[in-house]
Amino acid sequence: MASGSAIRYAQAVIELAADEGSFDRWQHDLDGLADLVNDPSAGGFFANPNISNSEKLSVVGKVLPDLHPEALNLVKMLIERRKVAILPDVAALVDEAQLATKGIVRVDITTAEPLDAEAQALVSRQLSQMLGKDVQLRPTVDPEIIGGIVARIGDQLIDGSVINQLRNLRARLVAA
Secondary structure (H helix, E strand, O other), X not given: OOOHHHHHHHHHHHHHHHHHOOHHHHHHHHHHHHHXXXXXXXXXXXXXXXXXXXXXXHXXXXXXXXXXXXXXXXXXXXXXXXXXXXXXXXXXXXHHHHXXXXXXXXXXXXXXXXXXXXXXXHHHHHHHHHHOOEEEEEEEEOHHXXXXXXXXXXXXXXXXXXXXXXXXXXXXXXXX
């Protein structure tokens, strides 16, 4: 879950992008910045308080020379406030907002086994009908759920896993 800071910065970017019609440019810049921050060596570099802010900003400029001036201003502000680590969350929140403007909702699904393309299409159709929106799936695999599917849509959880059904059954048997 994103921090309050990430949410506030993302909201500011979303407002700018909506006003300018520049979601794609912002998303491109934020994805590049998120990749940079997620790189283990670069992440350590940006977290190091012994490295000056100007050096950090210089590295951003060298690694990502096509950053739009507004994105560069955002990075500068985050560097000064020692909040560069929130960039991946900001990028994800802006991406979700961009999808929402297109009527698309991102759904994280977890299954015990990988789903083939046909099964993903079926799950996508069913969730789309249930939500009344187009769905973009982000599948993950977790053998511990034994079977079934767990879907997370924002803060809503739909748990149809076998392990959850077994827990519910056990709770009912203990209560009886």
